[in-house]
Amino acid sequence: MVDALSATFSALADPTRRAILARLAEGEATVGELAAPFDITLPAISRHLKVLEGAGLVSKGRSAQWRPCRLEAARLKAADEWMAPYREFFDTRFDRLEAQLESMTTKTTTDTKGTTHD
Amino acid sequence: MVDALSATFSALADPTRRAILARLAEGEATVGELAAPFDITLPAISRHLKVLEGAGLVSKGRSAQWRPCRLEAARLKAADEWMAPYREFFDTRFDRLEAQLESMTTKTTTDTKGTTHD
């Protein structure tokens, strides 16, 4: 997978890991505290945290036998920035009706093979 | 994986698929056109597209033997909205120095076990 953005999105592609991030947005928490809300075992949580750490979304400190975890937002910001150019499309109603209208008014369309989308 | 958000992030966790989306942001394209820039085989592209379709990020039309693909932004928007609450943290320099300052001024800290983060 290698690249940071892929690692970030991959880390986000799991509801448990997203929940952990949501929890950390409210402040630091130890591994045990993070694990509490879930049904899965501690080793499983430990590995989810390792994935989040690997993606640079979380950092771990140490305090006696505890490992307080903290949200690291930089990589989230990078993911957010990757999304930014697509925001332009969020409200583009580029759909059936509009496309059809366009193809009816324009005679020889610049169309990618005369689309009949849907 | 089941939930839409996980499917979306998972689909985005691959550079080939992100490149496909970037290409589609410039307009519709057939499977062959989308495959052209890549070294991998057509079946591989076909499956990447199926992942993107499955995540609702791309829709396919049909026109003779071509399958013109189009970007569908709704799910991207949902992912973007998931990120929104975290934007608050993007510039929070919540780091060593600031945390340490805080723990020095506050006597009995509300600290999660007296963090020594890093």
Add this chain to the structure above:
DNA sequence: GCGATATTTAACCAATCGGTTAATTAACGA
């Protein structure tokens, strides 16, 4: 109907994923 073009499906493979249980490491506190 036939050959060419566009795309998908099938079968396979090695690697990774998300979970488990059991064992290990590390630091506390008495």
Add this chain to the structure above:
DNA sequence: TCGTTAATTAACCGATTGGTTAAATATCGC
């Protein structure tokens, strides 16, 4: 030093992933 608590590591399992080659499907143009 011993028992307890916090967390990680190891070994294993079944499912999924991302790629391949080869075969199948669909539609065109003649």
